[in-house]
Amino acid sequence: MSRPSKRTGPLSDIRIIDMTQALAGPFGTALLADLGADVIKIEPPHGDMARIMPPYPENFSHPIADREKDCDYGGYFASINRNKRSVVLDLKQPADREALLAMVEQADAVTENARVGVMDGLGVGYEALKARNPKIVYAAIRGFGDPRTGESPYANWPAFDIVAQCMGGLVGITGPPDSKGLPAGSSVGDIYPGTLMALGLVSAVHNARRTGEGQFVDVSMYDAVMSLAETAVTNYAYNERVLGPRGSGHPMLCPFDVYETNDGAVAIAAPTTNHWKALCEAMERPDLLADERTKDTLQRSAHRDFVTDVITAWTNLRSKAEVVDALGGKVPVGPVNTAADLFSDPHTAARGILPKVQLPGNNGEVALAGTPIKFTSTQAGVYAAPPRLGEHSDEVFAELGIERGVAPAEPADSADLVEKEKS
Numbered sequence: 236m237s238r239p240s241k242r243t244g245p246l247s248d249i250r251i252i253d254m255t256q257a258l259a260g261p262f263g264t265a266l267l268a269d270l271g272a273d274v275i276k277i278e279p280p281h282g283d284m285a286r287i288m289p290p291y292p293e294n295f296s297h298p299i300a301d302r303e304k305d306c307d308y309g310g311y312f313a314s315i316n317r318n319k320r321s322v323v324l325d326l327k328q329p330a331d332r333e334a335l336l337a338m339v340e341q342a343d344a345v346t347e348n349a350r351v352g353v354m355d356g357l358g359v360g361y362e363a364l365k366a367r368n369p370k371i372v373y374a375a376i377r378g379f380g381d382p383r384t385g386e387s388p389y390a391n392w393p394a395f396d397i398v399a400q401c402m403g404g405l406v407g408i409t410g411p412p413d414s415k416g417l418p419a420g421s422s423v424g425d426i427y428p429g430t431l432m433a434l435g436l437v438s439a440v441h442n443a444r445r446t447g448e449g450q451f452v453d454v455s456m457y458d459a460v461m462s463l464a465e466t467a468v469t470n471y472a473y474n475e476r477v478l479g480p481r482g483s484g485h486p487m488l489c490p491f492d493v494y495e496t497n498d499g500a501v502a503i504a505a506p507t508t509n510h511w512k513a514l515c516e517a518m519e520r521p522d523l524l525a526d527e528r529t530k531d532t533l534q535r536s537a538h539r540d541f542v543t544d545v546i547t548a549w550t551n552l553r554s555k556a557e558v559v560d561a562l563g564g565k566v567p568v569g570p571v572n573t574a575a576d577l578f579s580d581p582h583t584a585a586r587g588i589l590p591k592v593q594l595p596g597n598n599g600e601v602a603l604a605g606t607p608i609k610f611t612s613t614q615a616g617v618y619a620a621p622p623r624l625g626e627h628s629d630e631v632f633a634e635l636g637i638e639r640g641v642a643p644a645e646p647a648d649s650a651d652l653v654e655k656e657k658s
Contacts, residue, residue, distance in 0.1 A: 239614045239615065239616050239617075239618040240618055241618055242271045242272075242273065242318075242618065243271060243613060243614045243615070243618075244269065244270040244271025244272075244610070244613050244614065244615035244616075245270055245271055245610060245613040245615070246267060246270040246271040246272040246437070247271035247272070247273075247613075249267070249271075249272040249273065249343045249344070249437075249440060250272070250273045250275070250341065250342045250343050250344075251264060251267060251272050251273065251274045251275065251342065251343065251344045251345070251346060251436070252275050252277060252335070252338055252339060252342045252344070252345045252346070253274050253275060253276045253277065253319065253345075253346050254277045254345065254346060254347040254349075254354075255346050255347055255348045255376070256278075256283045256284055256285060256348065257283070257284060257285055257348070257425070258285065258311075258315060258396070258422055258425040258426070258429070259348055259376045259396075259425035259426070259428050259429040259432075259456065260346055260347065260348035260376050260429060260432065261276075261283070261285065261315040261316055261429070262315045262425065262426050262429035262430070263346070263374075263376070263428075263429030263430060263431075263432040263433040263436075264276075264319070264346055264429075264433070265315045265316060265317060265318070265319070266429070266430065266433045266606065266608075267433050267436065267437070268317065268318035268319050269317075269318060269605070269606035269608070269615050269616060269617065270606070270608065270615045271613065271615060273320075274318065274319045274320070275319070275320050275322055275338065275342075275627070275631055276316065276319040276320060276321045276322065276622065277322055277323075277324050277335065278321055278322070278323055278324075278624060278625070279323070279324070279325060279326070280323055280325050282307070282624040283312060283316070285308075285311050285312040285315070285316075286307060286308040286309070286312045286624065287308075287309065288309050288311035288312065289309045289310065289311065290309055290310040290311075291309045291310070292306045292309070292310075292594050292596075292598035292599075292601070293597070293598055294306060294596040294597050294598050295307075295308075295309060295598075305595065305596040306594045306595045306596045306598050306623075307595070307623050307624050308621055308623070308624075310601070312621060313592075313594075313601065313603060313620075313621045314603055314604060316621040316622070317592060317603055317617045317619060317620065317621050318617060318618060318619050319619075319621070319622055320622055320626070320627035320630070320631055321622035321623065321624055321625055321626050321627055321628070322625065322627055322628045322631050322632075323624065323625035323628055326357045326359060327357065330639055331639065332357065332358055332359055333639070334632070334637050334639035335359055336359070336363070336364070336367050337635070337637050337639075338631075338635055338637065339364045339367055339368050339371055340367050340368050341635050342368070342371065343370075343371070343372060343440050343443070344371065344372040344373070344374060344436050344439070344440055345364055345371060345372070345373050345374070346373075346374045346375070346376075346432065346436065347373075347374075347375055347376075348375065348376040348377065349375075350377065350378075350391065350393060351377060351381060351382065351390050351391055352391075361373040361375075361383070361451050365449060368449070369447070369448060369449060370443045370444075370447060370448065370449045371443075371449040372436055372439040372440050372443055372449045372450060372452060373449065373450075373451050373452065374432050374435060374436040374439070374452040374453075374454070375451070375452070375453055375454070376428050376429065376432050376454045376455075376456065377390075377394075377453070377454075377455060377456070378392055378393060378394025378398065378399065378455070378456050378457065379392060379394065379455050379456070379457050380453055380454075380455035380457070380458060381451070381453045383451050383453060384451070384453040385453075387455070387457075389457075394456055394457070395424070396418075396422040396423070396424035396425045396456075397418050397424060398424070398456075399424030399425070399428070399456035399457055399459070399460045400418045400419065400423065400424040400460055401416075401418070402457050402460070403424070403456070403457050403458070403459070403460025403461040403463070403464055404460065404461055404464040404467045404468070405418075405419065405423065405424070405460050405463060405464045406418050407464075407467065407478070407479070407480070408464060408466065408467050408478045408479065408480060408481055409480055409481070410480035410482075411480060411482055412479065412480055412481070412482045413479070413480070414480050415480075416479075416480050417480070423460070423463065424456055424459075424460050425456070427459050427460065427463050428454050428455070428456045428459035428460075431454050431459050431462075432452065432454045435452040435454060436452055439452050466478065484539065484543075485506075486536075487532075487536060488504070488506040488532055488536065489506060489532055489535035489536040489539050489542055490503055490504065490505050490506070490511075490514070490535065490542055490543070490546055491503075491504045491505075491506055492504075492543065492546075493571060494543070494546050494547050494550045494558075495547060495550060495551060496550050496551065496553055496554055496555045496557075496558055497551060497552065497553060497554055498554045498555055499554075499555045499570065499571055500555070500570075500571040501550060501555050501558045501559065501568060501569065501570050501571065502567075502568065502569050502570075502571065503546065503550075503558075503562065503566060503567070503568050504566075504567040504568075505566050505567070506532040506535075507532070508531070510565075510566050510567065511523075511524075511529075511532075511535075512524060513562070513565040513566050514546075514562065514566050517561045517562055517565070517566070518545070518546070518549045520545065520549075523545065528541055528542075529541075529542060529545075555570040555571070556570075558570075577589070578602070586609075587605065587616065588604070588605050588607065589602040589603070589604065589605060590602065590603060590605045590616060590617040591603075592617060592619070592620040592621070593620055594620065595620070595623055603617060605617050
């Protein structure tokens with residue numbers, strides 16, 4: 236599948252000034268950049284803290300090193316900063332603050348994920364930007380939201396992904412039954428708020444173009460994860476039932492679980508009558524169709540251990556590939572894939588979901604997880620490699636008619652940056 240060579244997505248008429256760092260904000264703006272938005276990434280002189288995080292290419296250098304020769308970012312940064320242009324501004328300096336305000340005058344939206352009051356203290360909070368551009372959409376991600384949309388007793392607390400997963404209720408319903416709960420393998424406490432921020436931003440830009448008025452868009456990591464854990468909320472709201480970790484199965488559907496094979500595991504979901512019948516036929520167990528314990532999904536859920544034993548007795552004798560071959564196209568089934576499996580699956584190749592970009596220096600190409608959002612006309616996707624620190628400063632200033640530039644300062648300690656700047 237071909238990939239775009241320039242900004243051709245449906246958001247190609249939108250310009251976003253992106254002041255986010257780490258994961259939540261950059262993931263959201265990466266989605267927008269994939270969809271064609273012109274995302275100008277504003278970085279401090281020492282760069283986004285995520286630049287120094289592994290995995291590293293062979294010729295990696297610290298962001299302040301010879302950026303024309305080597306690659307000044309690792310894989311963590313690369314995965315969420317493709318398609319963006321990097322501009323260095325020191326917002327503690329008046330000239331650079333003014334440069335930012337001038338950029339905002341020509342933008343549709345601004346994003347940031349600092350702690351409450353940080354941007355206001357620098358003189359570039361929502362009200363200051365709105366004074367320069369009444370149509371500006373200002374989207375913020377914070378651990379517990381912004382007082383502009385609702386006070387929280389935790390408003391000034393810092394937050395990380397794992398905190399949002401725990402407080403939002405997701406950890407409490409994830410993991411083996413009777414356990415204390417487990418965080419998800421992916422940083423959904425960052426990624427999901429970032430996704431919602433992207434949706435809110437686009438919605439607010441649409442409204443601003445219709446009404447001429449911008450607004451403040453606020454996404455709380457806590458709130459976002461709670462909405463993701465909707466089943467915990469619903470069960471408690473209806474009958475005060477507190478769900479615990481659900482294991483790998485579903486509390487109300489059966490079979491709907493992960494079953495071991497002789498070389499790994501597969502997911503099998505056959506809660507409906509037709510799917511259960513097809514599964515029984517594949518297992519050569521027609522007797523289960525009339526068995527009182529397995530005649531419908533309610534009975535199968537009530538006798539989950541029996542159903543699991545029956546299915547596992549069949550899957551344990553087969554490989555993942557054999558189970559998928561027997562059920563594919565008839566019963567919802569899929570192998571538990573490793574990253575290596577993803578790279579070799581014909582689906583990912585056919586869908587173009589692992590595009591490659593050329594890294595700076597002698598680092599060759601690397602594959603990134605591309606956009607899952609496809610269009611028939613306005614092609615979206617990865618068209619540009621992640622930027623070196625400040626790579627586009629001169630280009631953007633010239634394009635916007637701004638006479639301002641700043642050279643990178645000496646590198647700050649990376650551990651200090653994480654503590655000071657992550658919301």
